[in-house]
Amino acid sequence: MTKARLATVWLAGCSGCHMSFLDLDEWLLELADLADIVYSPVGSDQKLYPENVDIALVEGGVANTDNLELLQRVRANTRILVSFGDCAITANIPGMRNMLRGSDPVLRRAYLELADASGQMPQAPGIVPELLERVLPVHELVPVEVYLPGCPPPAERIRAALEPLLRGELPQLSGSDQIRFG
Ligand code: SF4
Structure with missing residues (x-):
């Protein structure tokens, strides 16, 4: 049997969704028989998002230019993109x-107004990615095939989405156990 090519992606999130993925515990061993993890902050050393990915779990909102560039590469190279967790959705x-209405007020608040001493704005073009004016959910920028809510989605919900996806089917999540935010 050909294994699926699975990726997990970390944008602007706390990594709690990835921690929940690791809570799949022994099912991760079954997953390893069904899929190769080809890109992930927790399961791969691959630095560049690869081509021909079957399923990608994308955690986090889109907050800066690095997030945006990675998301566009993910979309261009992925068949099924899962908006993974409440920050992504x-x-x-x-x-x-976003309540501060723009990146400049956010940076001023963090680096000048709340600085203990000698605050200064971070400036390192090409090194520190620029903040977008607003943090955006994934589907506002690229098409999404599957939404997996939760903060984080519990491990059982992740499994309930992955099992059909690995069979080549779209998951039919329903009920408060599977589609609740928070
Ligand atoms: S949805 Fe919750 S757990 Fe997941 S990245 Fe956002 S804050 Fe963290």
Whole structure:
């Protein structure tokens, strides 16, 4: 049997969704028989997002130019993109900075107004990615095939989505156990 090519991607999130993925515990061994993890912050040393990925779990909102560039590469090279967790679906916690209406007020607040001493704005073009004006959910920028809510989605919900996907089917998540935010 040909194994699926699975990726997990970390944008602007706390990595809690990835921790929940690791909570799949012994099912990860079954997953290893069904899929190769070809890109992931927790299961691969691959630095560049590869081509021909079957399924990608994308955690986090899109907060800066690095997130945006990676997301576009993910979309161009992935068949089924899963918006993984509340930050990916709604911007959620990272999106709270949107209340400050723009990247400049956010940077000023963090690096000047709240600085203990000698605050200065971070400036390192090409090294520090620029913040986008607003943190955006994934589906506002690229098409999404599957939404997997939760902060984080519990491991059983992740499994309930992955099992059909690995059979080549779209998951039919329903009920408060499987589609609840938070
Ligand atoms: S959805 Fe929750 S657990 Fe997942 S990255 Fe966002 S804050 Fe963290």
